[in-house]
Amino acid sequence: MDNRILYKIIIVLFILLLALSCNVPQTAVKTANKMVPEAYPYSGDSTNTGKLDWKAYYRDENLIALIDTALKNKQELKIILQEIDISKAEVRSRKGEYLPFAEIRAGAGLEKEGRYTRHGAVDEQLEIRDGRSFPDPFSDLLIGAFASWEVDIWKKLHNAKKAAVFRYLASREGKNFMVSQLIADISESYYELLVLDKLLDIIEQNIKIQSNAVKVVRQQKSAARVTQLAVNRFEAQLLNTQNLQFSIKQNIVETENRLNYLTGSIPHPIKRNSAQLNQLTVDSLQAGIPAQLLVNRPDVRQAELELKAANLDLRVARANFLPSLGIKAGIGFQAFDPAFLVRPESILYNLAGDIMAPLVNRNAIKAAYNSANARQIQAVVKYEQTILNAYTDVLNQMSKIRNYTDSYQTKSREVELLMESISIANSLFNAARADYAEVLLTQREALEAKMDLLEIKRQQLQTKVNVYRSLGGGWN
Structure with missing residues (x-):
């Protein structure tokens, strides 16, 4: 999407939030x-x-x-x-x-895609390394720290x-x-x-x-x-x-x-x-x-x-x-094989903020x-x-x-x-x-x-x- 269109959407949403905020009863x-x-x-x-x-x-x-x-x-x-x-x-x-809500999260999962599906067909063509195909079924291992905070x-x-x-x-x-x-x-x-x-x-x-x-x-x-x-x-x-x-x-x-x-x-x-x-x-x-x-x-x-x-x-x-501001963040490791879990390539992190108004x-x-x-x-x-x-x-x-x-x-x-x-x-x-x-x-x-x-x-x-x-x- 063109950045100019994205900026316009953001401006419109911001104006909408301001309009909603103005309609607040006087205490x-x-x-x-x-x-x-x-x-x-x-x-x-x-x-x-x-x-x-x-x-x-x-x-x-x-x-x-x-x-x-x-x-x-x-x-x-x-x-x-x-x-x-x-x-x-x-x-x-x-x-x-x-106060921020913080948690330590660890998880494990197993997933098998159908061979004759879009995701299954894509996975069939993927290789993790030369000569090593994408695992099937696919296992997912996760360990990390995650936090969320509503800014008051x-x-x-x-x-x-x-x-x-x-x-x-x-x-x-x-x-x-x-x-x-x-x-x-x-x-x-x-x-x-x-x-x-x-x-x-x-x-x-x-x-x-x-x-x-x-x-x-x-x-x-x-x-x-x-x-x-x-x-x-x-x-x-x-x-x-x-x-x-x-x-x-x-x-x-x-x-x-x-x-x-x-x-x-x-x-x-x-x-x-x-x-x-x-x-x-x-x-x-x-x-x-x-x-x-x-x-x-x-x-x-x-x-x-x-x-x-x-x-x-x-x-x-x-x-x-009034609008509320929320921030979410997380960092950890995620891989399909325990041998790859603590490698630098398996590091994941995210940071997001959102503004919501009723x-x-x-x-x-x-x-x-x-x-x-x-x-x-x-x-x-x-x-x-x-x-x-x-x-x-x-x-x-x-x-x-x-x-x-x-x-x-x-x-x-x-x-x-x-x-x-x-x-x-x-x-x-x-x-x-x-x-x-x-x-x-x-x-x-x-x-x-x-x-x-x-x-x-x-x-x-x-x-x-x-x-x-x-x-x-x-x-x-």
Whole structure:
């Protein structure tokens, strides 16, 4: 073929490639709004409780032992660790894609051409050397090194590798978030167990008080000071209080089993020190500043890394519209006889380069690009939603600290007054200056107030756990 015709063909193909490359969609990457207020309401400084180590935050040997056991045994953590390994393998795979592929190849073959064919007739006339005809059948021996490399001129492969790295880092943050949630769940259940123990103690104390009241009212009936109606009312209230302890005991069993499940242990009694319940406080917790959530909370960092990966995926999808450059090369030895294989005349080598641009399957590429674009927008929305949720979570928990503290103080005063009222009502009843209904009502109100006080204490401790989690504590 005339060289001028060949050059024209090459020029036409080059122009065609340029035309195809110009029809590439413009990448409109949606940026995330991660602005947060400069400070929380009622917040002092940048001191952040969430930066504390979880062992220093909880400071309960029994609770720490439960958490340590969970971190070793929990099946969900083992599963997510395998997912992290999968992500790490994906990074290695992506890294290998933009490096040259090289291989050592060795082969042997045997071929027999038909005598009355074009190739067979030609082979019949060939001589390898003077007096030595072309071998029939023909054997083919090959040994050599071959390589291929896609030149990453648009950084498509590099971006795919970086996206895999971000997803690997996101999977690690996902594991940290799970650890934070697991520690919060264990701590919350542990504190609930302490509250149930204390509640059972209160019920048992009230059973003793009401049992003594039943004895007194029976004596008064014998003395004809009260009727059987009074005795029945006191005994009925005693039975009602006794019945409460059974549901509390069942709740204790279920809470212990929940803790055993969270720690990945066979159900067994949970070791705890319920006497320290009243010593647990939730004051002096510092929220720091909202900007720290972007660094401290694993779920926020995970969403940010997934957004970075989605941004790179969009670039990769766009680069699929552009031409790709490939280079292939090889060198080795090839001969039909082992005696000739390592001779200079048997050396072979090749070097080729090609440029390819998508022509027929552009619809599939467009679909992949649109999908990547949608996922990028989705990642932006998820990131913004995660930040908003984190900020709102902290506000709610800090508000609960103030309100539950005030509520606990108010309810404590109510309990003190009702306990005094029980003594007063009993004295007045024994002196025939108060009706038995007043005694029963006062006892019931005092018991309900004590139970309400313990419920407020449980909510306080739950807030203690959730404040630490919402500030990003627990995983470090």
